[in-house]
Amino acid sequence: MADTPKPGLFEKGGKLYWLHSSIDAFDTFLRVPGTVTAKGAHVRDGIDLKRVMIIVVVALIPAALFGMYNVGVQTSTLYGLDWGFFHKFFYGLLRMLPLFVVSYVVGLGIEFASAQIRGEEVNEGYLVTGFLIPLIVPVDVPLWMLALATAFSVIFVKEVFGGTGMNIWNPALVARAFLFFSYPSSMSGSGVWVSKTWAGLGGVDAISAATPLAIAHDGGFDAATGAVGQYSFMDLFWGFIPGSTGETCVVAILLGAILLVWTGVASWKIMVSSIAGGLLVGWLGQLAGATALPCYYQIVMGGFLFGSVFMATDPVTAAQTETGKWIYGFLIGALAVVVRLWNPGYMEGMMLAILLMNTFAPLIDHCVVSSHMSRRARKAAKA
Amino acid sequence: MPIKFKRLVLKKGLDIPIKGKAAPVVLKRVVPDVVAIKPTDFKGLVPRLLVREGDKVLAGSPVMADKLHPEILITSPVSGTVRQIVRGEKRKLLAVLVKADAKQEYVDFGIPDIVKEGQARDILLKSGLWASLVQRPYGVMASLDAQPKIIYISTFNTAPLAPDNEFALDGRLEDLQSGILALTCFAPVEEGITGDDSLFAKLGSVFQHRVSGPHPAGNPGVQISHFNPIQKGETVWTVSPMLVAAIGHLVNTGKLDLMRRVAVTGPDATKLGYVECLPGTPVADIAHVLPDVRVIGGDVLSGENLGAEGYLGFFQDQLTLIREGREREWFGWAKPIRPKVFSSSMCYFSWLTPKKEYEMDTNVHGGPRAFVETKCFEDVTPMDIFPIYLIKACMAGDIEKMEQYGIYEVLPEDLALCDYVDPSKNEIQAAIQKGIDLMIKEMA
Structure with missing residues (x-):
């Protein structure tokens, strides 16, 4: 397998040359390509995009593992089942596995096909997207919906723009947005967040568990958390609550954040500024009387932290200038909490805030660069 | 005596820890055939x-x-x-x-009286040393009708394994001083020095700057952009210290002598040290080249692939020998630790061994992709520009944007580290050169 491509068959002019993108993808997956520098710098750094992407996947693993365990915890709690640690974990693992398989098979399939069509190498960006998608949808989402959403986002958000590096919006978030707007009943409300077991329990629809944000939606933030609400701050912090698989545990997300910031793969400026934006608006909301909830609750609820650590920091769709990153991150955090506090229809503002700021990131960069250029021109005129 | 100086400490940049620095010894003097x-x-x-x-x-x-x-x-x-x-x-x-010939004979250009109008210019043109003046923007040969605002000399080289000018020009203080005096006939001369006890600090008639920091701090382009940025319509000439000494020798003796100490460097050089030779000397006379080794005239970032049969270039004072890296490592990108591969990013563990020197080869370590990570470019570009915007403007051939984003201030060598660090393996120096070529064509 590793010694493909065989000369002739997959090489230019060979019978199976049209497959070369896929063959190359597998080949370079197994072994570093043997190409040597032809122009420019004669030596190159050991890093490549595969390494960058795998670092992000590793950073997501704590959140994914915790999420799987939490799937078991939520189900056993809701149905009053007496499951042990491993039972809970493997239940979650088995529930999550089909989501990962569908996400990767559909997404990578399209990636390979479009790389074939363009005759380019297969890009490794989907390694991350494919891992993110299962972590930001309800665990019981029907697989065909997931497949449809994945296909939509890979084709219309990524490939039509030219693949990884060219896309404007974060493909994983668009997949979620697609599901949310197309199949709202499978994506929100209090019935979808806890996995029903396969045997017998599936029919018990009366039993439901709502996420803190859903409770807040129906009964206000006070009903959800805080001093009198259903979930305490520590529940939200440790993450034993219903929600999208990856988003609930603050500790697991912070572990990933540490790796991303340490390796420099994701921008700490975006993470810090989005949290600052969220805190500020949360605090203003408190002052304005929109909620009695202390502002730091906003950070640990829902997808806020997961979004600011893993989604807002996507280097392709985020602002690229360093000043721009501060502005971009701050506005994401601020907008997400604005949506939560002042939009009665929909509580989870993070997804829309990030997608909106993805749209405006090039504009932010444009402003930063133009103002820098005019400052430079003024300095030059003075000198 | 030095007139006055500015001090510049650069933080951004990267010193690539490649093995094979030239020892400060002269290995031989080549009399070429x-x-x-x-x-x-x-x-x-x-x-x-x-x-x-x-x-x-x-x-x-x-x-x-x-x-x-x-x-x-x-x-x-x-x-x-x-x-x-x-x-x-x-x-x-x-x-x-x-x-x-076995016995060398020189054209006698006569000792010029450089104070007299036009004499320095005449002797540079006749002797062929006019070609040693590099004009910015664009890094081309100095044009006859340009009036440069300054002539800039960076006296030290921070590129990987670069020769140590203090050793290479040891004992040539007099030539350097005469060279600078000749250059002051054209424009004020400024030089960038690192270290107060430098040979070049002893030179007079020159505005001395103090510069320190990782590569590319030694590039004249980087220093000029901080001390005296080039605006539209302005020109600056740069001369390498080695050629300043040649100019000085010319005005002192009336003879063209381009003999220089060339550093033989790199992990695959059999003997590390300096060789005295002329430009145009066959590579094989200077260093022993093993099979499947690339011979680079200059440093690994911006040097020229000369080939084992090639000849040393006019501006080159370094040969770097590195292996062609065609081996394919299993699961290279996925291994937690790759002790033989250096990465300046924190995604590998090279940071654990900051003193280690690596036997690098020419492997690209990946395939070409669209830009994804771009902050890495800013981290290695100590200039007041947005590298990614300039690079993209060059790729798109957008003249107006190139001007705005600072094309006048850079040569490919100033962004050579972007080539090195890019995880998407784009050819950034080639893109910048393409932009510069377009500017030359359109602005002519």
Whole structure:
């Protein structure tokens, strides 16, 4: 397998040359390509995009593992089942596995096909997207919906723009947005967040568990958390609550954040500024009387932290200038909490805030660069 | 005496820890059998051949001239007989090979009185040392009618394994001083120095700057952009210290002597040290080249692939020998630790061994992709520009944007580290060169 491509068959002019993108993808997956520098710098750094992407996947693993365990915890709690640690974990693992398989098979399939069509190498960006998608949808989402959403986002958000590096919006978030707007009943409300077991329990629809944000939606933030609400701050912090698989545990997300910031793969400026934006608006909301909830609750609820650590920091769709990153991150955090506090229809503002700021990131960069250029021109005129 | 100085401490940049620094010893002095004069060394030169095969030349005799400005001459560094005119595709002139005489004879240009109007200019043009003046923007040969605002000399080189000018020019203080005096006939001269006890700190008639920091702090382009940025319509000339010494020798003695100490460096050099030789000397005379080793004239970031059969270039004072990295490592990108591979990013564990030097090779370590990570470019570019915007403007061929984003201030070598660090393996120096070529064409 590793010694493909065989000369002739997959090489230019060979019978199976049209497959070369896929063959190359597998080949370079197994072994570093043997190409040597032809122009420019004669030596190159050991890093490549595969390494960058795998670092992000590793950073997501704590959140994914915790999420799987939490799937078991939520189900056993809701149905009053007496499951042990491993039972809970493997239940979650088995529930999550089909989501990962569908996400990767559909997404990578399209990636390979479009790389074939363009005759380019297969890009490794989907390694991350494919891992993110299962972590930001309800665990019981029907697989065909997931497949449809994945296909939509890979084709219309990524490939039509030219693949990884060219896309404007974060493909994983668009997949979620697609599901949310197309199949709202499978994506929100209090019935979808806890996995029903396969045997017998599936029919018990009366039993439901709502996420803190859903409770807040129906009964206000006070009903959800805080001093009198259903979930305490520590529940939200440790993450034993219903929600999208990856988003609930603050500790697991912070572990990933540490790796991303340490390796420099994701921008700490975006993470810090989005949290600052969220805190500020949360605090203003408190002052304005929109909620009695202390502002730091906003950070640990829902997808806020997961979004600011893993989604807002996507280097392709985020602002690229360093000043721009501060502005971009701050506005994401601020907008997400604005949506939560002042939009009665929909509580989870993070997804829309990030997608909106993805749209405006090039504009932010444009402003930063133009103002820098005019400052430079003024300095030059003075000198 | 130094007039006054500014101090610049740069933080951004990267010193690539490659093995094979030249020891400060002179290994040998090469008396070449054949030397090559390559018009391709001089950017902006449209060569017109002045000799035929079999002609006799002296050291300093013209071999070719610029078609557009026939006063600009390229001269032979040795005396001998023209053995061969090497041409490439479409009869493009690639090199003139001169078989050297056993006893060297020099053209006597006479000792000029450089204080007199035009004398310095005349002798530089006649001797062929005009070609040692590099004009910015664009890094081309100095034009005859340009009035540079300054002439800038970076006295130290921070590129990987670069020669130590303190050693390479040891004992040539007098030549350097005369060279600077000759250059002051054209414009005020400024130099960038690192370390207060530098040889170059002893020079007078020159505005001295103090610069320190990782590569590319030693690049003249980086220093100029901090001390005296080039605006539209302005020009600055740069000269390498080695050629300043040659100019000084010329005005002191009236003879062209391009003998230089060339650093033989790199992980695959059999002997590390300095070799005294002339430009155009065959690579094989300077260093022993093992099979499957690339010979780079210059450093690993911006040097030229000379080939084992090649000849040292006019501006080159370094050879770097590195292995062609064609081996394919299993699961390279997925291994937690790759002890033989250096990465400046924190995604590998090279940061655990900050003192280690690596036997690097020419492997690309990945395939070409669209830009994803771009902050890494800013981290290695200590200039007041947005590298990614400039690079993209160059790729798109957008003249107006290139101007805005600072194309006048950079040469490919100033962004060479972007080539190195890019995880998407884009050819950034090539893109910048393409942008510069377009500017030359459109602004002419």
